[in-house]
């Protein structure tokens with residue numbers, strides 16, 4: 001890898017990125033590789049937003065949208081189950097209603113097929129694009145290739161998810177169904193409630209998603225990249241271009257700008273003439289330092305809709321969805337619900353010394369991120385809205401943005417991800 005000073009490739013520019021999460025830092029590293037001077041601006045240290053506490057899955061097959069023809073029928077059951085996978089702050093409902101209508105529209109079958117194709121294009125090269133970045137940043141030892149196990153109570157529950165699996169199969173993604181006996185050979189501590197599973201070999205997971213972002217940030221800084229601690233409050237513009245970021249401690253001028261501010265991005269894009277219907281899909285995790293059970297794979301619980309990931313710190317149980325608005329305080333009952341679900345999977349689970357965390361997934365109604373140029377400012381690019389696949393798609397996103405800024409044709413067709421699609 002070349003340093004910014006060494007690289008003479010192309011037209012070297014100064015690029016300012018808002019957001020030092022996995023998307024901002026992956027983008028920063030890609031731009032730096034192209035020989036640009038890059039400044040990343042965040043009000044907190046790199047990786048302290050949603051990227052801190054995710055489940056660590058490089059979930060390259062998470063391609064169907066969250067909305068589907070059957071999903072709305074399941075919502076009341078989920079909402080009225082206190083340990084269910086979905087929660088809503090009822091006072092947020094009036095603000096959420098227009099978003100929900102769009103979400104329902106994204107669940108029409110022709111939309112589901114179109115979105116699944118676009119997400120497959122985004123996610124299928126995930127690891128191929130991450131690999132050189134992980135290696136350059138010395139992070140290979142955090143990446144594990146064990147595949148993922150999706151846990152079902154029985155075959156009937158698996159058959160109830162038929163559409164999800166058909167969408168993958170139609171796109172050539174292989175999976176293997178496994179009975180309880182085979183499941184126990186792979187994961188001996190699973191309790192009697194789970195009798196069927198699906199194994200996907202292609203997934204990888206990381207031992208700590210924060211250490212990935214932190215490692216990228218350290219690598220970026222070691223190559224001469226600048227990380228500034230400040231809240232971006234607005235933009236200075238002239239002649240259809242942004243000239244500087246406004247922060248509470250002065251302005252930051254640059255040639256080009258990237259908005260990669262996760263769940264807060266729509267507030268910034270709106271200032272630039274591009275409102276985006278983004279909601280916080282808050283998730284929670286529980287960390288168990290001494291789980292008392294052996295877990296060999298990342299696993300997805302299809303009942304509680306959360307992941308179980310063996311990590312550096314112990315076992316992480318992470319997931320669920322809460323729609324309460326970005327500024328609402330966490331509801332820690334949601335984290336306890338994850339523990340209750342996990343005890344059904346692992347009756348021998350030891351929860352002593354558990355830690356809890358909440359993070360705001362940036363979610364657009366069609367479950368697809370926004371990646372591409374601003375229609376209103378010639379030198380602004382967007383990279384946000386990565387919902388439950390930000391870690392998986394970080395490098396592909398960063399590469400696409402760096403291709404755009406370099407004037408190269410991105411390998412990924414960005415049309416489905418444009419900001420003005422709503």
Ligand SMILES: Cc1cc2nc3c(=O)[nH]c(=O)nc-3n(C[C@H](O)[C@H](O)[C@H](O)COP(=O)(O)OP(=O)(O)OC[C@H]3O[C@@H](n4cnc5c(N)ncnc54)[C@H](O)[C@@H]3O)c2cc1C
Pocket residue numbers: 018019020021022023024041042043044045047048049050051052053054055056057058059230231232233260261262263264265282283284285307318319320358359360361362383384385386387388389390391392393
């Ligand atoms: C429980 C849970 C489990 C998950 N599991 C997975 C998984 O297994 N695999 C996967 O791929 N994804 C997973 N995700 C999703 C993933 O974590 C997100 O998609 C990803 O972290 C989004 O990254 P980001 O960089 O866009 O946002 P963030 O990490 O939130 O970074 C955005 C940054 O922008 C900064 N910022 C915002 N506004 C401003 C401003 N005005 N000025 C300065 N700074 C600003 C914030 O401080 C923040 O640091 C999970 C999420 C949750 C909640």
